[in-house]
Every structure is written in C-alpha cells, then in structure tokens.
Amino acid sequence: MFESAEVGHKLDKKTYEAEEPKLRDALLKAQIALLQKASFPVVILVSGVDGAGKGETVNLLNEWMDPRHIQTVAFSDPTDEERDRPPMWRFWRALPPKGKIGVLFGSWYTQPIVDRVNKKLSTAAFDQQIDDILDFEAMLAAEGVVVIKLWFHLSKDAQEKRLKSLQKNPKTRWRVTDEDWKRFKQYDRFRKHSAHVVQRTSTGHAPWTIIEGSDEAYRSLVAGQTILDRINAQLSRKSVRESRVTAAKSYRKPDTKTVLSALDLSKTIAEKNYDAQLEKWQGKLNLLCRDPRFARHSLVVVFEGMDAAGKGGAIRRITGALDARQYRVMPIAAPTEEERAQPYLWRFWRHVPRRGRVAIFDRSWYGRVLVERVEGFCSEADWMRAYAELNRFESELTEHGAVVGKFWLQVSPEEQLRRFKEREQVDYKRFKITPEDWRNRKKLPAYEIAANDMIERTSTDIAPWTLVEADDKQYARIKILKTLCDRVEKVLKS
Amino acid sequence: MFESAEVGHKLDKKTYEAEEPKLRDALLKAQIALLQKASFPVVILVSGVDGAGKGETVNLLNEWMDPRHIQTVAFSDPTDEERDRPPMWRFWRALPPKGKIGVLFGSWYTQPIVDRVNKKLSTAAFDQQIDDILDFEAMLAAEGVVVIKLWFHLSKDAQEKRLKSLQKNPKTRWRVTDEDWKRFKQYDRFRKHSAHVVQRTSTGHAPWTIIEGSDEAYRSLVAGQTILDRINAQLSRKSVRESRVTAAKSYRKPDTKTVLSALDLSKTIAEKNYDAQLEKWQGKLNLLCRDPRFARHSLVVVFEGMDAAGKGGAIRRITGALDARQYRVMPIAAPTEEERAQPYLWRFWRHVPRRGRVAIFDRSWYGRVLVERVEGFCSEADWMRAYAELNRFESELTEHGAVVGKFWLQVSPEEQLRRFKEREQVDYKRFKITPEDWRNRKKLPAYEIAANDMIERTSTDIAPWTLVEADDKQYARIKILKTLCDRVEKVLKS
Numbered sequence: 001m002f003e004s005a006e007v008g009h010k011l012d013k014k015t016y017e018a019e020e021p022k023l024r025d026a027l028l029k030a031q032i033a034l035l036q037k038a039s040f041p042v043v044i045l046v047s048g049v050d051g052a053g054k055g056e057t058v059n060l061l062n063e064w065m066d067p068r069h070i071q072t073v074a075f076s077d078p079t080d081e082e083r084d085r086p087p088m089w090r091f092w093r094a095l096p097p098k099g100k101i102g103v104l105f106g107s108w109y110t111q112p113i114v115d116r117v118n119k120k121l122s123t124a125a126f127d128q129q130i131d132d133i134l135d136f137e138a139m140l141a142a143e144g145v146v147v148i149k150l151w152f153h154l155s156k157d158a159q160e161k162r163l164k165s166l167q168k169n170p171k172t173r174w175r176v177t178d179e180d181w182k183r184f185k186q187y188d189r190f191r192k193h194s195a196h197v198v199q200r201t202s203t204g205h206a207p208w209t210i211i212e213g214s215d216e217a218y219r220s221l222v223a224g225q226t227i228l229d230r231i232n233a234q235l236s237r238k239s240v241r242e243s244r245v246t247a248a249k250s251y252r253k254p255d256t257k258t259v260l261s262a263l264d265l266s267k268t269i270a271e272k273n274y275d276a277q278l279e280k281w282q283g284k285l286n287l288l289c290r291d292p293r294f295a296r297h298s299l300v301v302v303f304e305g306m307d308a309a310g311k312g313g314a315i316r317r318i319t320g321a322l323d324a325r326q327y328r329v330m331p332i333a334a335p336t337e338e339e340r341a342q343p344y345l346w347r348f349w350r351h352v353p354r355r356g357r358v359a360i361f362d363r364s365w366y367g368r369v370l371v372e373r374v375e376g377f378c379s380e381a382d383w384m385r386a387y388a389e390l391n392r393f394e395s396e397l398t399e400h401g402a403v404v405g406k407f408w409l410q411v412s413p414e415e416q417l418r419r420f421k422e423r424e425q426v427d428y429k430r431f432k433i434t435p436e437d438w439r440n441r442k443k444l445p446a447y448e449i450a451a452n453d454m455i456e457r458t459s460t461d462i463a464p465w466t467l468v469e470a471d472d473k474q475y476a477r478i479k480i481l482k483t484l485c486d487r488v489e490k491v492l493k494s
Numbered sequence: 495m496f497e498s499a500e501v502g503h504k505l506d507k508k509t510y511e512a513e514e515p516k517l518r519d520a521l522l523k524a525q526i527a528l529l530q531k532a533s534f535p536v537v538i539l540v541s542g543v544d545g546a547g548k549g550e551t552v553n554l555l556n557e558w559m560d561p562r563h564i565q566t567v568a569f570s571d572p573t574d575e576e577r578d579r580p581p582m583w584r585f586w587r588a589l590p591p592k593g594k595i596g597v598l599f600g601s602w603y604t605q606p607i608v609d610r611v612n613k614k615l616s617t618a619a620f621d622q623q624i625d626d627i628l629d630f631e632a633m634l635a636a637e638g639v640v641v642i643k644l645w646f647h648l649s650k651d652a653q654e655k656r657l658k659s660l661q662k663n664p665k666t667r668w669r670v671t672d673e674d675w676k677r678f679k680q681y682d683r684f685r686k687h688s689a690h691v692v693q694r695t696s697t698g699h700a701p702w703t704i705i706e707g708s709d710e711a712y713r714s715l716v717a718g719q720t721i722l723d724r725i726n727a728q729l730s731r732k733s734v735r736e737s738r739v740t741a742a743k744s745y746r747k748p749d750t751k752t753v754l755s756a757l758d759l760s761k762t763i764a765e766k767n768y769d770a771q772l773e774k775w776q777g778k779l780n781l782l783c784r785d786p787r788f789a790r791h792s793l794v795v796v797f798e799g800m801d802a803a804g805k806g807g808a809i810r811r812i813t814g815a816l817d818a819r820q821y822r823v824m825p826i827a828a829p830t831e832e833e834r835a836q837p838y839l840w841r842f843w844r845h846v847p848r849r850g851r852v853a854i855f856d857r858s859w860y861g862r863v864l865v866e867r868v869e870g871f872c873s874e875a876d877w878m879r880a881y882a883e884l885n886r887f888e889s890e891l892t893e894h895g896a897v898v899g900k901f902w903l904q905v906s907p908e909e910q911l912r913r914f915k916e917r918e919q920v921d922y923k924r925f926k927i928t929p930e931d932w933r934n935r936k937k938l939p940a941y942e943i944a945a946n947d948m949i950e951r952t953s954t955d956i957a958p959w960t961l962v963e964a965d966d967k968q969y970a971r972i973k974i975l976k977t978l979c980d981r982v983e984k985v986l987k988s
Contacts, residue, residue, distance in 0.1 A: 058818045067813040074819035319561040324552045325568035337831040
C-alpha cells in the first residue's frame with residue numbers, strides 16, 4: 001500500500017518555484033468559486049505518520065487560500081460535552097457549511113487505528129468500525145460533501161530521521177514529544193493497520209491520496225493539486241446529483257394489506273382505568289429516569305404520525321412524568337438556513353442529548369422518508385438511501401447507551417376529520433389547523449405507503465417502531481408510556 | 495425585602511380550582527401568540543430558597559403550556575468548554591430565540607450570591623457583579639427580550655419544616671442532600687445578601703417578583719399570573735421600540751479635525767526592511783502564542799476599516815505566523831436567520847475562543863455603530879447604547895484572560911480608489927469589488943464620523959483601538975503584528 005510513498009519522491013527547487021504560484025492562484029480561484037456558488041462544502045482529512053508534514057501542509061493551505069473561509073479543527077482529547085455523546089458527534093459539530101472548506105486534523109480514522117494498534121480492538125471490531133466509516137462517507141458524498149482524504153506517509157527510516165532532526169534544532173525541539181517516540185516504536189503495527197484502513201476506505205467518492213512526506217516541495221504540490229482537482233471537478237458538475245444512479249422503484253405488493261391497515265383502531269381504555277394507569281406509568285417512568293444507572297444512558301423519543309394523531313398530547317404525558325431540567329422537546333419544522341447548509345442529519349445531531357437526559361422529537365429525521373418523499377422535496381435516490389442512514393444514526397445512539405423509542409400514531413381518516421373539525425371550534429386549538437392540514441389529508445394514501453415502507457425498513461432490534469392505535473387518545477398515551485418504561489427498564493437491567 | 499413573603503400566604507383549594515383553569519388557558523393562548531408573532535423571546539429566571547417550590551413551579555409551567563416551545567436549562571457545574579470561556583458564555587448559549595420561552599433554573603445571579611455567602615467576594619466586588627448584571631439585563635431589555643425574574647422565598651422556619659418533611663417521605667427523600675442542609679445553616683447570610691441583590695436589581699424593565707413558596711396553590715398562581723401579565727403586556731405593544739426614549743443627538747464638534755483625519759497616511763516602510771521586520775514579528779507572535787503561559791489566555795483580534803483598506807492581507811500575515819490548529823478567522827457578513835432571532839451580540843458570543851486559542855474577526859460587533867448606524871439598520875437609540883455594551887463585552891473577555899486587539903485600518907480616498915481600480919483589473923480579485931463598494935465609497939464622510947465616535951467611545955485601557963495608517967500595506971502589517979506582540983507579551987508577563 002505505502003510502497004509508492006517510500007521511494008524518496010523529490011521535487012527540485014526550480015520546478016517547485018515554477019509550479020507553486022500557478023497552483024496557489026488556481027486554488028484561490030477555486031476557493032472563491034466554491035464560496036460564491038455555495039452549493040457544497042469541502043472536507044479535507046489530514047492523516048498519516050507523525051513528522052510527515054501534516055501540520056506544515058495545513059498551514060500552507062491556509063497561506064495559499066483565504067483563511068477566512070477555511071475552518072481548521074484539530075481533534076485531541078474529547079471535551080466532557082463530547083464524551084457525553086456518541087463518538088461521531090464531535091465530527092458533525094466540525095462539518096463546514098456549503099461554500100466553505102473544513103480541514104480536519106485527525107478525524108474519524110484516528111481512534112480506530114490507535115485502538116487497533118494498542119490492541120484495544122479485535123480484527124472484527126476494527127472491520128466493523130471501518131464499515132461504519134464507509135457508510136458515513138457514502139452518506140456525506142450523497143449529500144454533496146466533497147471529502148478529500150490525504151495520507152502523509154514516511155518510511156520507518158525517514159520517520160526516525162525526521163524526528164531526530166526536529167529534535168536537534170532548538171527551534172523545533174518542542175514539537176517532538178515522548179508520545180511521538182512511543183508511537184514510533186509501534187511503527188510497524190501502525191503501518192500495517194493503516195494500510196488495511198486506507199485500502200478498504202479508498203472509495204470512488206472519497207479516495208485516499210497517499211503522499212510521501214519527506215520532501216516539502218513534493219508533498220506540498222501533490223496535496224495542493226489533489227485538493228484543486230477535486231474541488232474543480234465538483235464545481236464543473238452541472239448538478240450535485242448528476243452522477244447518481246436512479247434508485248430502484250420500490251415494488252408495490254399486490255394486496256393492500258399493510259402493517260398500518262392491519263391495526264385495530266377500535267382499541268380503547270376504560271375511562272375509569274385511565275387515571276390509575278397514567279399515574280402508574282408516569283410514576284414508573286419518573287423513577288426509571290432518576291435511577292442512578294440512567295446517568296450512563298439517555299432517552300431519545302421520536303413521534304411520527306398523521307396530523308391530529310395526538311403527538312402533542314402524548315408528549316405532554318411524558319414530560320409530565322419528568323423533571324423539566326432533564327428533558328428537551330424538539331418540534332421539527334422546516335430547517336433553518338444554517339441547517340440547510342449541512343447534510344440533512346446535521347440538524348438532529350445538534351440535539352442529541354447528553355448522558356442522563358431525555359430528548360423528545362415531535363417529528364424527526366423520518367421526515368426524509370415521509371414528507372420529503374411524498375412532497376418530492378428530495379429525489380427518490382435520496383430517500384431510498386435514507387433508510388440505511390437512519391438505521392445507522394440510531395445505532396450510533398444506542399451504542400452510546402441511548403434508548404431510542406419510536407412511535408407511529410395511527411388514526412382513522414374519520415377520527416382525523418372529527419379532530420380537525422373540533423380544532424376549528426376550540427379557540428386556542430384553532431392555530432393548530434391550517435389549510436395545509438386539509439391539503440395533507442388528501443395525500444393520506446401516499447403518506448400511508450411511505451409510512452409502511454418506513455416501518456418495514458427501519459424497525460430494528462435496537463430501535464423498533466411501536467405502532468400506536470391512536471383513535472382513543474388515552475389508550476395511545478398509556479401504550480406509549482408503558483413501552484418507554486419497558487424499554488428503559490430493560491436497558492438499565494442489562 | 496422578604497418580609498411580605500413570610501406572612502404565610504395561602505390560597506384555599508376552592509379558589510385555586512376556580513382560577514387555575516382560567517390561568518392555564520390564558521397562558522397557553524399567550525404562548526401561542528408569542529410563537530406566532532415571534533418578535534421577542536421570553537426568559538424566566540427561577541431563583542430563591544431551596545425547598546420553596548422552584549422545581550415544582552418549572553414543571554407546572556411545562557404542564558400548563560406547550561413544552562415543545564419551552565427550553566428549560568438548569569445550570570449546575572460548568573462543563574470544560576464553558577470554563578474555558580467567560581462566565582456569561584453559558585447563559586448566552588441558553589438564550590431562547592424569538593417566539594420561544596427559556597426557563598433558566600439558576601442563572602447569572604447564582605454564582606455572585608453563593609460566592610458572597612461563602613465570603614469569596616468582598617462587598618465591593620459583589621456590588622461590581624451586580625452592576626454587571628444590571629447592564630446585561632438592560633441590554634436584553636433594549637433588545638426586546640422579556641426577562642421575568644421569580645424569587646421563591648421561605649422563612650427560616652418554613653425552610654426547615656419543608657426540608658424535614660421532604661426527608662420524612664420516602665418518595666421525596668432523595669431530593670434533600672447534605673448540600674441542602676449545609677446551605678440551610680447559612681440561611682441568615684443567604685437571606686441578607688439575596689435581599690441586597692433583589693433590591694438592587696429590581697428594575698423597571700426586569701423587576702423581581704417575590705413569591706412565598708410554602709403554599710403550592712398560592713405560589714403557582716402568583717408565578718403563572720406574573721408570567722402571563724408580562725408576556726401579554728409585551729404582546730400588546732405595537733412595537734418593541736415603542737417605549738424607548740430618543741437618544742441624545744451626538745454633538746458635532748465645530749472643527750473637522752478628528753483622530754482619523756489627524757493620521758499621517760504618508761507613513762511607509764522601506765521595502766528592504768519589510769521582509770526582515772515581517773519575519774521578526776511573525777516569529778515573535780508565533781513564540782508568544784506557543785508560550786505555556788498563553789494556555790491561560792486567548793487572543794481576540796478585530797479588524798475594521800473602509801473597503802480595500804487591507805484587512806484581508808493583514809489577517810493573512812497574522813495567520814501566517816500561527817499554527818492553523820490554533821486560530822479561527824470569522825468573516826462577519828449579514829447575520830443568519832438563527833442569529834437574527836437573538837440579541838445582536840449573540841452571534842459574536844458564539845465565536846468567543848477557548849483558552850489558548852486565537853479568534854480573528856474580519857469586521858465585528860462594531861458593525862452596530864458603523865454600518866448599522868450609517869445605513870440606518872438600527873435606530874439611534876440602539877447604536878447609542880451599543881458603545882457601553884461593546885465595552886462591557888470586551889471587559890468580560892479581558893477579565894477572563896483574553897487579549898483584545900482592535901485595529902482600524904485607514905486609507906486615503908485616493909488610495910482606496912486606486913485599489914478599487916486595481917481589483918477590477920486582476921482576475922481573481924475582481925470578486926472582491928462590487929457595486930456595493932462603489933456605493934459605500936460615496937458614504938465615506940458618514941462612515942468617518944461613525945468611526946471617530948466609535949474610537950472615542952470604545953478605545954479603553956483594557957481594549958484600546960490601534961489606528962493603522964494603511965496607505966502603505968506593508969507599514970500597516972508590521973504595525974499590527976508589533977502591536978499584537980506587545981499586547982500579548984504584556985499580558986503574559988503580568
């Protein structure tokens with residue numbers, strides 16, 4: 001893998017001095033075009049062997065281009081806010097918006113490689129993490145993010161020489177730490193596992209460029225040219241979507257029976273039982289979320305369902321069981337300008353709760369495969385790939401200890417109509433009913449198809465959908481509370 | 495102060511049951527109107543004696559209103575990201591946007607009172623902190639934020655009874671901690687210093703409401719009614735600005751001599767000296783920012799000046815001296831949608847650097863008293879009050895260890911014209927020159943008046959303006975680098 005970067009690539013001074021100004025000029029122009037077009041962000045990952053010129057290259061890029069539109073982020077130890085959330089949270093935080101360049105010094109590759117070198121990861125676990133990275137980068141690419149991955153390499157001899165020469169010079173001595181020498185001793189293991197990662201993650205949409213780091217002129221030109229080519233290639237595309245394959249049309253089954261149509265919406269709860277049940281399950285949920293063991297977990301609750309299905313009321317029965325300091329409710333409407341400048345999952349990552357907290361989403365990331373699909377706000381290719389992306393997102397949450405509860409509230413068209421009319425009558429409920437709601441009602445069949453597909457594809461062991469017969473609000477609320485209690489209890493006991 | 499909240503206020507059950515549904519209904523309606531109008535945010539501070547029903551009231555508010563549009567934040571120990579920034583940063587983070595309600599459980603009042611009770615603050619220092627709070631809240635009010643301050647009180651006897659009764663009940667025992675009893679022992683000191691704070695900070699725009707906490711019905715109704723009245727009062731105003739006084743017209747001095755016109759723009763640096771000087775000062779700045787003592791500080795650099803004054807070039811000479819991992823450059827353009835929903839300083843607080851980091855602002859919070867004043871984007875009252883607000887912001891930065899360097903780059907109209915024309919000729923500089931720039935040029939005299947006022951009012955000992963003669967770019971860059979080195983060095987040595 002790295003042999004080609006151990007041959008002693010060099011560039012003579014004259015060539016460099018002839019090429020550098022042209023490259024610099026072209027990079028600056030590309031950066032300006034990127035900024036003005038503002039249709040995609042660029043993420044540059046800087047990885048590789050210590051002493052191979054990573055820092056120098058990053059500084060050079062900031063010198064060549066306009067540093068006002070480059071965000072450089074170096075990842076060292078996570079902060080406590082980061083540790084309290086899934087590992088990828090800190091990288092989502094650092095993503096640049098459309099039009100900007102983000103330079104990530106250290107990245108999602110660092111920890112898996114370090115852990116593997118230190119034998120904290122088995123081969124299988126290591127490969128699992130690589131799979132996760134592949135999925136993550138495929139998602140970024142599909143969202144139009146240009147991911148440029150630079151691997152700076154040095155042969156073992158070259159690294160030793162480099163560290164020694166840095167150490168000899170009083171001006172650069174500070175840059176060589178004991179940690180560097182410790183890592184140098186593991187050079188062979190590092191090389192082996194890095195090669196494996198680089199090989200497996202050099203994909204069409206996000207290939208690695210391996211750069212021999214010993215000669216400054218050589219590595220600078222190669223790094224700069226790689227970045228220039230990738231940005232220009234993307235700029236010259238008519239549309240981000242141009243190269244995408246058309247998604248397979250989803251096959252419609254020949255009968256009309258679906259998980260939703262099969263629900264028995266006549267289920268009710270006796271009025272006299274409701275109060276006792278409500279108190280019981282709210283009390284239980286309260287205790288569970290105050291359990292000391294819950295401090296290692298978090299609870300993420302998602303509500304989806306037709307208009308007037310009772311999502312708000314159900315949410316209030318959950319918040320009523322909890323201390324206000326512990327939860328946050330996120331009503332999901334149209335994304336803001338800052339959110340539109342990022343991959344669609346970004347705005348949900350923003351609200352991932354810390355350990356010990358509860359986050360309740362009134363509509364959610366499933367908008368992608370519901371409203372965005374039905375209304376045509378995104379292409380079929382986009383919503384088709386979303387199922388896997390949403391499953392992955394939720395697995396990142398659960399792997400970090402979150403309990404993910406997802407509820408689909410189903411009401412019959414007749415009951416929905418009754419509630420709409422009721423809302424129009426009640427003064428303070430009137431704001432809840434808009435012409436939009438009436439329009440959406442006409443699209444019920446399309447929403448139902450989308451909901452069925454969603455449930456089929458995203459009801460997983462780790463984050464199953466709970467289908468809630470919601471014609472009787474009270475029945476629905478109790479079922480939701482009970483389900484949450486069961487889910488949390490199971491996790492606390494495990 | 496608190497006598498009126500120790501008389502044993504009570505409400506009989508019948509009255510409560512008659513009033514509560516009306517209040518609840520009215521609160522929900524007010525919340526909806528607030529949300530739909532989305533013209534101001536509401537901040538509710540919940541403070542007072544432990545055991546006086548603070549938590550219960552917050553939960554009740556979330557029950558009465560729609561929890562989807564309430565953000566409850568409890569402040570306990572700051573996270574490491576918070577500790578690395580000025581104390582107010584965490585409160586700025588928690589401010590709700592327009593249309594929403596933020597409930598702050600613990601607030602900017604907590605630490606000063608606790609510190610005074612524990613004798614960590616002298617009377618004078620305590621009063622200084624109260625002054626800071628007064629300024630902060632006045633700013634919030636002027637920005638249209640409705641600040642509702644609730645102080646829940648209990649007499650000493652009542653608090654003791656309350657803690658004991660919570661402790662007796664197995665269900666509530668967990669809520670009483672050793673810390674609570676420790677604080678109870680300091681009741682008298684706490685009462686005395688709290689009274690002082692509440693007295694001094696009960697202002698017209700943000701008065702305290704003191705609520706006796708022993709009777710649940712009484713305290714709930716009083717709290718709810720207070721909030722309702724304040725929200726409705728603000729909703730019924732035609733405009734946020736309605737009640738504001740007109741700012742005093744600033745007096746124009748009878749001659750035309752200003753600090754800017756007095757600058758000698760013919761200052762230059764000999765070409766042959768430039769390279770040596772640049773290397774010298776960049777090297778020095780690099781060393782200073784890598785000095786271990788710098789880890790306790792941060793550097794905030796602000797650039798202002800006319801178009802084509804050379805801000806970008808100067809910034810690149812600073813970033814060229816630093817490691818890209820250490821700095822972030824913020825180009826300040828029009829605020830985003832999320833930023834417009836907050837007080838104007840919010841978008842700068844977002845970018846306050848952590849300790850050990852450098853933040854460079856290409857245009858800044860001074861836009862308020864420059865472009866916003868000249869173009870009429872804000873009222874005279876708004877930019878008039880901004881001078882003090884900006885000084886305060888910077889003093890919060892410097893008190894936390896930041897060095898604040900502010901540079902005004904002054905070019906002569908002739909030199910500006912020459913640069914405009916040059917930009918139009920050079921291919922990749924062309925994007926820098928827009929019709930807007932030509933328009934702004936016509937407003938040079940107005941900008942110069944605004945700049946003079948700004949310098950007069952915001953050049954402080956802790957954060958002085960450096961006026962830079964910028965007709966010679968090289969001269970300007972060296973002056974800026976040297977100034978920054980001097981400033982940082984002085985702080986490291988102190």
